[in-house]
Amino acid sequence: MCTPSLAIDVILTSGSDHVWLVRRADTGKLALMGGFTEVGETSEEAVKRELLEEMNIDLPEKPTLFGVYGDSLRDMRRHTVSVVFIVDIPTNIVPRAGDDATNVHRVALDDISQHDFFIDHKTILNDYMTLRRRASMIANNRLGNVPLEPRSGDGEPFKRSICPM
Secondary structure, three states: OOOOEEEEEEEEEOOOOEEEEEEEOOOOOEEOEEEEOOOOOOHHHHHHHHHHHHHOOOOOOOOEEEEEEOOOOOOOOOOEEEEEEEEEOOOOOOOOOOOOEEEEEEEEHHHHHHOOEOOOHHHHHHHHHHHHHHHHHHHOOOHHHOOOOOOOOOOOOOOEEEOOO
């Protein structure tokens, strides 16, 4: 592997308080729905294909770009850059596991910290929750309490880029 692999991950929401996650067959850990982009495929096309393969959801519209996670140490298997998207599905749709997911779980955002996640997917979800809080505080003109952009434990920004919400 001379160059990083390109993957997509999806923060799949259903209402404002929950996300849909898969349990990976290979590790048994919870993960965002995702996979590698195929040659000749855009990231958005990969989201559509992976949602159909892994959760039996036919995506009718374009996903929303959330950020890019490219730290060379994020995945010990190989250097992988993930383009992360947000997809919101109606609350009456229940995803079904397919492909390499053993099952699908609807998890409350407040319960994310209680679970063990594949590679950096907990970091991605924590970033998502932080940026949602920021957007809410900005919308409500409570700028004095707006959380800063997520940072690592040593106070330095993680090697990632996040699109503003």
